[in-house]
Amino acid sequence: MKNQLLLCFLFLSAFGYSQKKVLQTKFISEKIEIDGRLDENTWQTAAIANDFIMFDPDNGKAIPENKRTEVKVLYDNDAIYIGAIMYDENPGKILREITQRDNFGTSDLFGVFINGFNDGQQDFQFFVNAADGQADCITTDTNGEDYSWDAVWKSKAVITDKGWVVEMRIPYAALRFSGENKQTWGLNFFREIRRDRHKYTWNFIDSKLGTFTQQTGVLEGIENIKPPTRLFLLPYSSFYVNANAQQKTYGTLKGGLDLKYGINDAFTLDMILIPDFGQTKYDDQILNLGPFxxxxxxxxxxxxxxxxxxxxxxxxxxxxxxxxxxxxxxxxxxxxxxxxxxxxxxxxxxxxxxxxxxxxxxxxxxxxxxxxxxxxxxxxxxxxxxxxxxxxxxxxxxxxxxxxxxxxxxxxxxxxxxxxxxxxxxxxxxxxxxxxxxxxxxxxxxxxxxxxxxxxxxxxxxxxxxxxSETSGKYRYGFGGNIVTKDFDNNDLGINFETNYYSLYGNTSYRILNPTKVFNSFNAYLNLYSQFQKETGKIQSSNINLEINSKNKKNHFFGLGIDANAVETYDYYEPRTADRYVIKPTKIGGYLYVSTNYNNSFAIDVNPSYAFFDEAGRNSYGFSIGPRYRFNDKLSLNYNFNFFRQNNNKGYIDSINDDMNSATPNTIVFANRNVITYSNTLSGKYSLNSQMTFNISLRQYWSYAENKNTLSLEQNGRLADFAGYTTNKNSSFYSWNADLSYSWWFAPGSQVSVLYRNNAGAFGRDINKEFKDNVTNLLNNDALSHVFSISVRYFIDYNQVKNKF
Structure with missing residues (x-):
């Protein structure tokens, strides 16, 4: 009898979880101060959303009573208001690292997910962490989370003796919804207790299903509101000072305007009237020896x-x-x-x-x-x-x-x-x-x-x-194919590397949906891929890949992978000449990856790899190591060192055409070479508060390819000795980038950015293997440039201006 009652309870629980929860909101006329106190009278009469359910790692488990979460929603003619109380039996252990916008840091987190059309397709997500930082994104099941989207809204987080509280005001101008008198919105709430790495949602998200945005609850009660005029102006002014060895210091003043306009309740116009991208992040350039x-x-x-x-x-x-x-x-x-x-x-x-x-x-x-x-x-x-x-x-x-x-x-x-x-x-x-x-x-x-x-x-x-593909359950699989003709070309506005082939592929995977005695999460993936040259049918790629990713009970991450090319393949791209190919040997390789729990003040990432080829003396190996240290909630530094070496790598270096009347080269020259790459990166931040942050980002990169002997490509795709080639085709590339910046969000949507940047790059055929000399020479290079810039951007909401006047 007890077993029958238990089964009945489990069935009813599962049935309840599968249903969409409904929360009723109400209209208010009282002004709400966004101060994280929830002390206005109108909050006391609002309906409560509670009974949160674990999303990860133990999917479906109810939230403990001592960490219960209560959320209320109100609205007026201009905005929607969210008040959330996150109870915690030990408030002193709430993690609250201060970070810049859209960076959660090592902090507890609360979020609200809103779909104004309730169509299960796209969520507008708004997050506040326990250090009072904001993040927002647009989420779809197909493309995941897009944190480049930024809205203008208000929030306040406060630590209390019972846990922490979040109060939010999200204006309708930050959302999308229909113009109907009676609104029904998709709604979900999210909470992460960072020290436990436990994630909860109000409406149950079943991890067995391959969707997230369709498993939201429902918000009812919003009536007779009109979508506001969504007109935002973002005027800016920037001042740049540039200097290097070839030119004297000079200043440039720029100004412009970005515009966002809601054409109607569904469509938005974004326009750059005068572009200024002077403070965008630098590119991580590499020594590119390949054909693409x-x-x-x-x-x-x-x-x-x-x-x-x-x-x-x-x-x-x-x-x-x-x-x-x-x-x-x-x-x-x-x-x-x-x-x-x-x-x-x-x-x-x-x-x-x-x-x-x-x-x-x-x-x-x-x-x-x-x-x-x-x-x-x-x-x-x-x-x-x-x-x-x-x-x-x-x-x-x-x-x-x-x-x-x-x-x-x-x-x-x-x-x-x-x-x-x-x-x-x-x-x-x-x-x-x-x-x-x-x-x-x-x-x-x-x-x-x-x-x-x-x-x-x-x-x-x-x-x-x-x-x-099958997209649900513990065991999943997929298969498919691809065909690309020789003259397909989307490179004017897209990017495409390989053409003139067809491919077949398949994959299978296994994952645990709930923790075990050893793992909080465990995933295994097996992928098979084969590619064939379309005209000849020769196999261009044959790859078998196995990946295992796991997280133990202490939330340390462990991963490994094995990658194999089981047969010789025909590479039609590396020779850089139509209808020519080079035969690539079989290969097997693998890697390990360890990442300790970032909740700890000190954490480290380690990633060694090794591969060997069915060719005498040919192999590759490398490793990366990335220690990180969080000194306190304001200051943190991350360092990463990468080393990678390829021994007896074979690659194209030149084409020789003795017949001036022929467009096809007589000889395609390859090199047997060693390729060595080093890189050092350092990033860090010091946050005065959630609106003011100092950042540092440094990158030093050096890669060189030293040719041991030259080879000629035969018509059958094999390589033969070619002793007559004497041109120096060694390659050595150095680069240095350094960014020091200060960012201050002085008003909603408005920012002051101060940036100092210096960078240099050099390519040469002569290789100096003294690491210290290379760094010193690069920093003393005439090509080292310096940029100092100040940019001020001010957000203007037409509705606020209209109300003031």
Missing amino acids: EQQFNENRPFFTEGTDLFSKGNLVYSRRIGGNPINYPTAEANEEIIDNPASVNLINALKVSGRTKNGLGIGILNAVTEKTSASIRNNDTQEVRKEVVEPLANYNVLVLDQRFRKNSSVAFVNTNVTRNGSFRDGNVTALAWDLNTKKNTYNLSGDFKYSYINDVENKKGINSQLNF
Whole structure:
């Protein structure tokens, strides 16, 4: 009888967890002060959301009574208010590291997730940590969390003798919802008790399912509110001082305006009227010996904020906008290139994005870059001529994304780059789909892309993939395929490395859904991938990969991986010549990864790796070590050292063409080389409070490739000795970057930034193996540049200005 009662209780509990909780809110006319006290009378009569349930690690477990959480919601004509009490039997142990915005740090956390359309597709998430810091993001199941999105809202966190309290005011201008008189919103609350690494939600999130945003509760009671006029102005002024050995110090004053306007309740216009990206993070450049360009992260805020729609089809690489010029200048024998711009200036850019109440998402991105020329001097006459390396260009993206059944979508995407005059134009069109079963147990996704290049010779190409996977439960699997034709080219506004192939792949995984006696979490993944050259059918890649990731009861992370190429493969990219390939040997390698619990004042990451090839003397090994120390809640430092060595690596270095009438080289030269890489990075912060932070970021990088002997590529893909080649093709690249910055959020959405930066880089063929000399020479190099800048940005909300007047 007892067993039957227990089973009945468990069934009813599971049934209750699977239902959406409902919270009623009420309208208020009383003014609420955001001070973390919840002492206004109106808070006392509000309905309470409680009975939180663990999301991770012990999914489905109720929150202990001594850590119970109570949340209330109120609203007026301008904003929604959230009051949360997080009880804790030991308030002195609440972790509360002070960090800058969008960085949780080692702190307890409270969050509210809001979906104004209650369609299970996209959450607006707002977080406050126990140190009174803010974070916000837009979340979708497809793309995860996007913390580049920033809203303007108010919050206050206060530690009490019973735990801690959060009070929040989120204006309607920071949300998206319909214009209906009676609102029904998707709603969930989140709490993390950091010292335990326990995460809880108000509405149960079942980790067996492959969705997060569809498992929210419901907020009811908001009536007769009107979406406000969403007009935000962000004027800014920046002052820069630049200096290096070639030029004297000079100052530049810049000013401009960013604009955000809510066209209606669903669509928003973002516009840069005068761009200024002078304080964006530097790029981590490397010695690139491969056949493909290095891909950089996008650090410019305009191109990172709210890009969910523009990521459909994976067609947009926004670094193309304002990136390298499309052409390289040509100089005669008696000419010298004296100025060749490394990038193109952005004139302006705008985005329009949003979604209708019927689930149709529309995104438009447009940007214009200026005409750019190189300067070439005639050494005989000293005359200087200009050559256009990038004409006036227009970049455009159109996305139509139809969501249905709350968990599926079909999208149409078009990207277009039109350059003025007789320069190359590019156009890519795609159809992408992401289909899920009603219970989110299976997924069918894929896309079909068509590219058209208008150039000296027009090119048309296709890229298509199809994937099927199980997305729920402990055991999951997936399989799919991909085909790319030879002339597919999306590189005008996207990035694509490999073409002219088809591939097949499959994977399976296992995970625990609740802790065991040893592990809080455990995941194992097995992946198989094979790629074939489309025209010949030769195998280009054959990879087997096993990964295991785990976290023990003390929240230390342990991972390992084994990676194997079981058969010889044919590399059609490394020779840099059409229809030529080099045969790559079989390989097996592995790595370990250990990361101790970041809750501790001292933590460390260690990652050794090793691989050996079926080729005499050829192997690679390396390690990284990253200690970090949190001195107190204000000061912390993180250091990381990386070392990687490749012995007897084989790679392309040159092509020789003895026949001037032939476009195909007679000899493709490879090198047998050792490649060694070192890097040191140091980052740290000192936070005066949640609005003021000093940051430091340093990076030193050195990588060199020392050629031992040269080889020629035979027609059969094998390498043979080539003793007649004497040109020095060693490579050595050094770089140094240092950023010292101060950031002060002096008002909601308004910021003062002070930055000092110095950086230098050098590439050479001669290798000096004295590490100390290389660092010293680089810092004393004439190329070392210094930048000091001050930027002030002020947020203006039209509604606040209107109310004042």
